[in-house]
Amino acid sequence: xxxxxxxxxxxxxxxxxxxxxxxxxxxxxxxxxxxxxxxxxxxxxxxxxxxxxxxxxxxxxxxxxxx
Amino acid sequence: xxxxxxxxxxxxxxxxxxxxxxxxxxxxxxxxxxxxxxxxxxxxxxxxxxxxxxxxxxxxxxxxxxx
DNA sequence: CGATTTTATACCTGAACGGGTATATTTCAA
DNA sequence: TTGAAATATACCCGTTCAGGTATAAAATCG
Numbered sequence: 001x002x003x004x005x006x007x008x009x010x011x012x013x014x015x016x017x018x019x020x021x022x023x024x025x026x027x028x029x030x031x032x033x034x035x036x037x038x039x040x041x042x043x044x045x046x047x048x049x050x051x052x053x054x055x056x057x058x059x060x061x062x063x064x065x066x067x
Numbered sequence: 068x069x070x071x072x073x074x075x076x077x078x079x080x081x082x083x084x085x086x087x088x089x090x091x092x093x094x095x096x097x098x099x100x101x102x103x104x105x106x107x108x109x110x111x112x113x114x115x116x117x118x119x120x121x122x123x124x125x126x127x128x129x130x131x132x133x134x
Numbered sequence: 135c136g137a138t139t140t141t142a143t144a145c146c147t148g149a150a151c152g153g154g155t156a157t158a159t160t161t162c163a164a
Numbered sequence: 165t166t167g168a169a170a171t172a173t174a175c176c177c178g179t180t181c182a183g184g185t186a187t188a189a190a191a192t193c194g
Contacts (some may be wrong), residue, residue, distance in 0.1 A: 006127045017140060028183045033142070034095075043151085043181070044114060045107040051127050059112075060073045060118050061126040084170060095153045100172070110151070110181085 003047070003058075004038040010054040011036075025050045070114070070125075077121040092117045096109075115122040 011021050018036070022029040027046055035042060035050065048057050078088050084112060089096040094113055102117065109126070111125060118124050 001127065001128060003125075008082050019140080027105040029141095030184080031182060034182085037142085039181095040115070041181070042111050044111050046182080047111060048087065048107070052130065054127075055130050056127040057130055058070075058125045059128040060070060060121075060123040061128070063119065063122050063124055070135080086170080096171095098152060101152085104172085106151095108151070113152080 002038075004036050005053075006056075007050065008036045016053075021050065021053070025053055039044075069105075071103050073123075074099075074117065074121075075103045081121075088117065088120070092120055
């Protein structure tokens with residue numbers, strides 16, 4: 001699942017604002033915004049810190065078949 | 068699977084040197100080294116460029132149970 | 135509707151990523 | 165063993181990430 005969607009989804013499910021999530025993860029509010037805005041150049045460790053709040057982490061997965 | 072192991076594994080399977088991989092991915096040799104050395108602060112987009120050579124990409128996955 | 139909260143956009147800046155390169159160190163074949 | 169290739173470590177430095185902040189837009193709610 002796409003990262004930005006996943007974060008936004010989880011955040012909504014837990015009824016958190018972007019600020020809530022930023023505070024809990026110990027990252028900047030701007031980072032959360034860029035994360036949900038599909039910025040691709042984010043640092044992996046920061047992304048993982050946020051994902052871990054939702055019991056997840058980044059892993060290599062096979063690409064969907066594109067023919 | 069852990070990212071660093073995965074990259075190194077795939078690279079060996081395809082019999083590529085770190086330089087080969089760096090050149091094909093269009094990233095620096097140093098980046099490949101840090102990637103295989105488990106550096107956590109790498110940029111997501113660069114990691115994905117390398118992973119795509121092996122038909123993979125970073126995705127959020129559930130953390131292994133830790134009790 | 136208006137007021138408050140939440141989200142989005144823009145700017146400034148310190149910190150650090152990542153490229154390149156030089157120099158060990160290790161690996162491996164002849 | 166020896167020499168070349170591959171990998172590891174260390175440095176300089178331009179680019180840019182990410183924090184903070186201010187402002188604007190959008191969403192939420194009484």
